[in-house]
Amino acid sequence: MKQLSLILFLLASLAACYEPQEGCLDYRATNYDVTADDPCPDCCTFPVLKLALRHQAVWPPNPDTSITFKYNTPYATPFDKFHYFKIDRFRFFISGLHLISTDGQAYSLPDSLSFTSQNNSAFKTEDNYTKADRDILQTATLGTLITEGKYGKVELTVGLPDAVLTASADKLPSGHALATSDTLLYDTLSGYRHGIVRLYRDTLDSSPPEEFTFAASQQLTLDLPEVLDVKPGHNLKLTLTINYLALFDGVDLENDATGTIREKVLQNFSFAMNVTDIELE
Numbered sequence: 001m002k003q004l005s006l007i008l009f010l011l012a013s014l015a016a017c018y019e020p021q022e023g024c025l026d027y028r029a030t031n032y033d034v035t036a037d038d039p040c041p042d043c044c045t046f047p048v049l050k051l052a053l054r055h056q057a058v059w060p061p062n063p064d065t066s067i068t069f070k071y072n073t074p075y076a077t078p079f080d081k082f083h084y085f086k087i088d089r090f091r092f093f094i095s096g097l098h099l100i101s102t103d104g105q106a107y108s109l110p111d112s113l114s115f116t117s118q119n120n121s122a123f124k125t126e127d128n129y130t131k132a133d134r135d136i137l138q139t140a141t142l143g144t145l146i147t148e149g150k151y152g153k154v155e156l157t158v159g160l161p162d163a164v165l166t167a168s169a170d171k172l173p174s175g176h177a178l179a180t181s182d183t184l185l186y187d188t189l190s191g192y193r194h195g196i197v198r199l200y201r202d203t204l205d206s207s208p209p210e211e212f213t214f215a216a217s218q219q220l221t222l223d224l225p226e227v228l229d230v231k232p233g234h235n236l237k238l239t240l241t242i243n244y245l246a247l248f249d250g251v252d253l254e255n256d257a258t259g260t261i262r263e264k265v266l267q268n269f270s271f272a273m274n275v276t277d278i279e280l281e
Contacts, residue, residue, distance in 0.1 A: 028146050028232045049109060049145040050237040051097065054276065055134040058243045069134055069244045074203045078249045084203045085253050087244065091133040091184050092195025092214065093160050093177070094240075096126065097142055100153035102227060107151070109143035113178075115167040125161055129177040131185070132242065140177070145236055151228045154238065158269050159194030159217025166191040197265065201253045212262045222275050231280060239277035246272035 022043075023036025029044035057069040060078050074084040099107040111127035130140035169178055180186045185193050194214035200207045222240075230236060247268045251261050 028148075030233050030235065032233055047145040047233060047235045049097070049099075049142045050139050050235060050281075051094070051130055051142055052139040052237060052239045052277075053132055053136075054239055054241040056241055056243050057245050059245050060249060069242075071134065075245060077251065077253055078245055079252050080254070083254060085248075086200040086203055087197070088200065088209055089133075089184065089196065089198040090244065091131060092158055093129060093185065093192075094132055095129045095157045095160050095164075095217075096219075097128055097154060097156040097238075099147070099151040099228075099230070100155055100221070102150045102152045106155065107147045110146065111143040113169070114171050115164060115169050117163065117168075118166050123163065123167075125164060129160075131177050131182070132240075139237065145230075148230050148232050151224065151230060153221055153223055154275060155219065155221045157217050157219050158266070158273075159214055160192055162217070164192060165194075197262075210258060212258050214266055215259075215262060216266065218266050218269050220270055220273065222273065224275050224278055226278070228278050228280075235281040237277075237279045237281060238275055239279075241274050241276040243272045 020038035021033075021036045022038040022040045023033030024031045024044040025036055025039045026032060026044045026046075029046050031043070031045045055069040057067045057073075057075055059076060059081075061081075069087075072086050072088055074086055077083050077085055098109075101107065109126055109128050112124045113127040113129075114122060114124050116122055126143070128142050130142060164178075169176075169180070172178055172180075178186075178192070180188075184196050187193070194217050196211065196213045198209055198211040200209055228236075247265050249264075249268050249272070251264050253261070256264070
Protein backbone atom coordinates (compact mmCIF):
# COMPACT_ATOMS: atom_id res chain seq x y z
CA MET A 1 0.00 0.00 0.00
CA LYS A 2 2.83 2.34 0.91
CA GLN A 3 4.57 1.48 -2.40
CA LEU A 4 1.42 2.36 -4.38
CA SER A 5 1.10 5.64 -2.53
CA LEU A 6 4.72 6.47 -3.36
CA ILE A 7 4.18 5.76 -7.05
CA LEU A 8 1.07 7.96 -7.13
CA PHE A 9 2.95 10.72 -5.37
CA LEU A 10 5.80 10.59 -7.89
CA LEU A 11 3.39 10.65 -10.85
CA ALA A 12 1.58 13.64 -9.41
CA SER A 13 4.89 15.43 -8.87
CA LEU A 14 5.96 14.79 -12.47
CA ALA A 15 2.61 16.05 -13.79
CA ALA A 16 2.91 19.20 -11.72
CA CYS A 17 6.40 19.90 -13.15
CA TYR A 18 5.47 19.26 -16.80
CA GLU A 19 5.28 22.32 -19.06
CA PRO A 20 3.78 22.04 -22.55
CA GLN A 21 6.23 22.79 -25.38
CA GLU A 22 5.04 25.55 -27.68
CA GLY A 23 5.68 25.30 -31.41
CA CYS A 24 4.19 25.17 -34.91
CA LEU A 25 1.77 22.25 -35.21
CA ASP A 26 0.80 22.75 -38.88
CA TYR A 27 2.51 19.95 -40.82
CA ARG A 28 2.44 22.09 -44.00
CA ALA A 29 4.82 24.67 -42.49
CA THR A 30 8.59 24.70 -42.93
CA ASN A 31 9.02 25.01 -39.15
CA TYR A 32 6.59 22.23 -38.17
CA ASP A 33 7.71 20.94 -34.77
CA VAL A 34 6.81 17.29 -34.20
CA THR A 35 7.91 17.53 -30.57
CA ALA A 36 5.58 20.42 -29.70
CA ASP A 37 2.18 19.93 -28.12
CA ASP A 38 1.06 23.56 -27.60
CA PRO A 39 0.26 25.53 -30.79
CA CYS A 40 2.04 28.88 -30.91
CA PRO A 41 0.11 31.94 -32.15
CA ASP A 42 1.04 32.97 -35.71
CA CYS A 43 4.47 31.38 -35.57
CA CYS A 44 4.18 28.99 -38.53
CA THR A 45 6.29 29.79 -41.58
CA PHE A 46 4.85 28.39 -44.80
CA PRO A 47 6.77 27.39 -47.94
CA VAL A 48 7.14 29.75 -50.89
CA LEU A 49 7.34 29.38 -54.65
CA LYS A 50 10.56 30.85 -56.07
CA LEU A 51 11.39 31.66 -59.68
CA ALA A 52 14.92 31.95 -61.08
CA LEU A 53 15.62 33.06 -64.65
CA ARG A 54 18.45 31.89 -66.87
CA HIS A 55 19.23 34.12 -69.87
CA GLN A 56 20.80 32.44 -72.90
CA ALA A 57 21.55 33.13 -76.55
CA VAL A 58 21.52 29.83 -78.41
CA TRP A 59 21.60 29.97 -82.20
CA PRO A 60 19.11 27.38 -83.62
CA PRO A 61 21.66 25.44 -85.74
CA ASN A 62 23.78 24.89 -82.59
CA PRO A 63 21.27 23.90 -79.88
CA ASP A 64 23.95 22.27 -77.73
CA THR A 65 25.92 25.51 -77.44
CA SER A 66 25.01 27.41 -74.30
CA ILE A 67 25.97 31.11 -74.27
CA THR A 68 24.90 33.59 -71.61
CA PHE A 69 22.91 36.36 -73.26
CA LYS A 70 24.41 39.85 -73.01
CA TYR A 71 23.16 43.27 -74.02
CA ASN A 72 24.76 45.21 -76.90
CA THR A 73 26.53 42.13 -78.17
CA PRO A 74 26.42 41.24 -81.88
CA TYR A 75 24.40 38.07 -82.57
CA ALA A 76 23.68 36.40 -85.91
CA THR A 77 19.96 36.38 -86.59
CA PRO A 78 18.23 33.00 -86.93
CA PHE A 79 16.67 34.31 -90.17
CA ASP A 80 20.02 35.16 -91.81
CA LYS A 81 23.29 33.86 -90.34
CA PHE A 82 25.21 36.63 -92.14
CA HIS A 83 23.16 39.42 -90.59
CA TYR A 84 24.02 40.59 -87.08
CA PHE A 85 21.95 42.61 -84.66
CA LYS A 86 22.15 43.80 -81.04
CA ILE A 87 19.62 43.95 -78.22
CA ASP A 88 19.94 46.97 -75.96
CA ARG A 89 17.11 46.12 -73.54
CA PHE A 90 14.54 43.33 -73.17
CA ARG A 91 12.32 43.57 -70.09
CA PHE A 92 8.88 42.12 -69.42
CA PHE A 93 6.52 41.07 -66.66
CA ILE A 94 5.70 37.48 -65.76
CA SER A 95 2.42 36.92 -63.95
CA GLY A 96 -0.09 34.23 -63.03
CA LEU A 97 2.31 31.33 -62.59
CA HIS A 98 0.36 28.22 -61.58
CA LEU A 99 1.40 24.63 -61.03
CA ILE A 100 -0.65 22.15 -63.08
CA SER A 101 -1.17 18.74 -61.50
CA THR A 102 -0.91 15.50 -63.43
CA ASP A 103 -4.72 15.34 -63.47
CA GLY A 104 -4.98 18.83 -64.97
CA GLN A 105 -5.85 20.87 -61.87
CA ALA A 106 -4.24 24.30 -61.47
CA TYR A 107 -2.85 25.41 -58.12
CA SER A 108 -3.08 29.17 -57.51
CA LEU A 109 -1.02 30.97 -54.89
CA PRO A 110 -3.19 32.25 -52.01
CA ASP A 111 -1.59 35.72 -51.72
CA SER A 112 -3.58 38.63 -53.17
CA LEU A 113 -2.95 42.23 -54.18
CA SER A 114 -5.42 45.13 -54.16
CA PHE A 115 -5.87 47.58 -57.05
CA THR A 116 -8.14 50.49 -57.89
CA SER A 117 -9.58 50.48 -61.42
CA GLN A 118 -10.02 53.54 -63.64
CA ASN A 119 -13.61 53.96 -62.42
CA ASN A 120 -12.37 53.89 -58.80
CA SER A 121 -13.70 50.41 -58.01
CA ALA A 122 -11.48 48.09 -56.00
CA PHE A 123 -10.45 44.64 -57.21
CA LYS A 124 -7.90 41.99 -56.30
CA THR A 125 -5.57 39.70 -58.21
CA GLU A 126 -3.14 37.01 -57.20
CA ASP A 127 0.05 38.54 -55.87
CA ASN A 128 2.06 36.56 -58.37
CA TYR A 129 4.32 38.92 -60.33
CA THR A 130 7.95 39.28 -61.26
CA LYS A 131 10.06 40.98 -63.93
CA ALA A 132 12.40 39.38 -66.44
CA ASP A 133 15.56 41.20 -67.48
CA ARG A 134 19.05 39.75 -67.82
CA ASP A 135 20.27 42.47 -65.45
CA ILE A 136 17.84 41.38 -62.70
CA LEU A 137 19.79 38.48 -61.26
CA GLN A 138 18.10 37.68 -57.96
CA THR A 139 15.65 34.81 -57.57
CA ALA A 140 12.09 36.12 -57.14
CA THR A 141 9.73 34.88 -54.44
CA LEU A 142 6.29 34.70 -56.05
CA GLY A 143 4.21 33.79 -53.00
CA THR A 144 3.10 31.25 -50.44
CA LEU A 145 3.00 27.59 -51.51
CA ILE A 146 0.59 25.43 -49.50
CA THR A 147 -0.02 22.33 -51.56
CA GLU A 148 1.12 18.76 -52.08
CA GLY A 149 0.83 16.23 -54.84
CA LYS A 150 2.23 15.48 -58.27
CA TYR A 151 2.66 18.26 -60.84
CA GLY A 152 3.79 17.99 -64.45
CA LYS A 153 3.34 21.47 -65.97
CA VAL A 154 3.23 25.16 -65.17
CA GLU A 155 1.20 27.88 -66.79
CA LEU A 156 2.23 31.53 -66.78
CA THR A 157 1.59 34.79 -68.57
CA VAL A 158 4.18 36.91 -70.33
CA GLY A 159 2.80 40.32 -69.45
CA LEU A 160 0.06 41.44 -67.07
CA PRO A 161 -3.70 40.93 -66.69
CA ASP A 162 -5.46 43.57 -68.79
CA ALA A 163 -7.25 44.98 -65.74
CA VAL A 164 -3.92 45.77 -64.10
CA LEU A 165 -2.45 47.75 -67.02
CA THR A 166 -4.33 50.97 -66.21
CA ALA A 167 -5.05 50.31 -62.54
CA SER A 168 -3.72 52.24 -59.57
CA ALA A 169 -1.62 50.21 -57.17
CA ASP A 170 -1.13 52.76 -54.40
CA LYS A 171 -1.00 50.06 -51.72
CA LEU A 172 1.91 48.14 -53.16
CA PRO A 173 4.49 46.97 -50.64
CA SER A 174 7.96 48.48 -50.95
CA GLY A 175 10.15 46.75 -53.52
CA HIS A 176 7.26 44.95 -55.26
CA ALA A 177 7.75 43.86 -58.90
CA LEU A 178 4.98 46.29 -59.94
CA ALA A 179 6.63 49.29 -58.29
CA THR A 180 5.89 52.32 -60.45
CA SER A 181 9.49 53.54 -60.20
CA ASP A 182 10.37 51.31 -63.20
CA THR A 183 10.02 53.85 -66.00
CA LEU A 184 10.58 51.19 -68.69
CA LEU A 185 7.46 49.25 -67.69
CA TYR A 186 5.37 52.03 -66.17
CA ASP A 187 4.33 55.43 -67.47
CA THR A 188 2.40 57.91 -65.33
CA LEU A 189 0.06 58.74 -68.23
CA SER A 190 -0.57 55.36 -69.87
CA GLY A 191 0.09 52.96 -66.98
CA TYR A 192 1.87 49.61 -67.11
CA ARG A 193 3.37 47.91 -70.15
CA HIS A 194 3.49 44.13 -70.68
CA GLY A 195 7.06 44.36 -71.88
CA ILE A 196 9.50 46.48 -73.84
CA VAL A 197 12.28 45.75 -76.34
CA ARG A 198 14.98 48.11 -77.58
CA LEU A 199 17.29 46.82 -80.32
CA TYR A 200 19.59 47.69 -83.21
CA ARG A 201 18.54 46.03 -86.46
CA ASP A 202 22.19 45.76 -87.49
CA THR A 203 25.61 46.47 -86.01
CA LEU A 204 26.54 49.51 -88.12
CA ASP A 205 27.53 52.56 -86.10
CA SER A 206 24.92 54.58 -87.97
CA SER A 207 22.09 52.18 -87.07
CA PRO A 208 19.58 53.94 -84.77
CA PRO A 209 17.98 52.10 -81.86
CA GLU A 210 14.42 50.89 -82.35
CA GLU A 211 11.93 50.34 -79.53
CA PHE A 212 8.58 48.60 -79.21
CA THR A 213 6.30 47.50 -76.41
CA PHE A 214 4.28 44.28 -76.29
CA ALA A 215 0.80 44.88 -77.67
CA ALA A 216 -0.72 42.02 -75.65
CA SER A 217 0.07 39.39 -73.09
CA GLN A 218 0.86 35.78 -73.98
CA GLN A 219 -0.22 32.79 -71.89
CA LEU A 220 2.07 29.77 -71.95
CA THR A 221 1.83 26.20 -70.68
CA LEU A 222 5.26 24.65 -70.13
CA ASP A 223 6.24 21.08 -69.27
CA LEU A 224 8.33 20.46 -66.19
CA PRO A 225 11.54 18.49 -66.85
CA GLU A 226 10.02 15.66 -64.79
CA VAL A 227 6.91 15.00 -62.72
CA LEU A 228 7.33 16.87 -59.45
CA ASP A 229 6.11 15.36 -56.20
CA VAL A 230 5.53 18.40 -53.99
CA LYS A 231 5.91 17.60 -50.28
CA PRO A 232 4.44 19.65 -47.42
CA GLY A 233 6.86 21.98 -45.67
CA HIS A 234 9.26 22.47 -48.60
CA ASN A 235 10.00 25.57 -50.67
CA LEU A 236 9.88 25.06 -54.43
CA LYS A 237 12.30 26.74 -56.82
CA LEU A 238 11.67 26.73 -60.58
CA THR A 239 14.25 27.87 -63.13
CA LEU A 240 13.02 29.32 -66.43
CA THR A 241 15.50 29.51 -69.29
CA ILE A 242 14.92 32.18 -71.94
CA ASN A 243 16.64 31.80 -75.31
CA TYR A 244 16.73 35.32 -76.75
CA LEU A 245 17.82 34.24 -80.22
CA ALA A 246 14.87 31.83 -80.43
CA LEU A 247 12.61 34.81 -79.70
CA PHE A 248 13.75 36.24 -83.04
CA ASP A 249 13.23 33.02 -85.00
CA GLY A 250 11.66 33.88 -88.37
CA VAL A 251 12.21 37.60 -87.89
CA ASP A 252 13.64 39.43 -90.90
CA LEU A 253 15.34 42.36 -89.22
CA GLU A 254 16.23 43.93 -92.56
CA ASN A 255 12.70 44.07 -93.96
CA ASP A 256 10.01 43.29 -91.34
CA ALA A 257 7.97 46.21 -90.03
CA THR A 258 8.23 46.94 -86.31
CA GLY A 259 4.70 45.65 -85.70
CA THR A 260 5.55 42.38 -87.44
CA ILE A 261 8.68 41.94 -85.33
CA ARG A 262 6.66 42.56 -82.18
CA GLU A 263 4.04 39.94 -83.11
CA LYS A 264 6.62 37.31 -84.04
CA VAL A 265 8.67 37.82 -80.88
CA LEU A 266 5.60 37.44 -78.68
CA GLN A 267 4.50 34.26 -80.49
CA ASN A 268 8.00 32.79 -80.20
CA PHE A 269 7.81 32.74 -76.40
CA SER A 270 5.94 29.43 -76.73
CA PHE A 271 9.22 27.63 -77.54
CA ALA A 272 11.88 30.16 -76.49
CA MET A 273 11.05 29.82 -72.78
CA ASN A 274 11.32 26.52 -70.91
CA VAL A 275 11.39 25.19 -67.37
CA THR A 276 14.87 23.68 -67.12
CA ASP A 277 15.22 22.95 -63.41
CA ILE A 278 13.00 22.23 -60.40
CA GLU A 279 14.17 21.97 -56.81
CA LEU A 280 12.47 21.28 -53.49
CA GLU A 281 14.31 23.09 -50.72
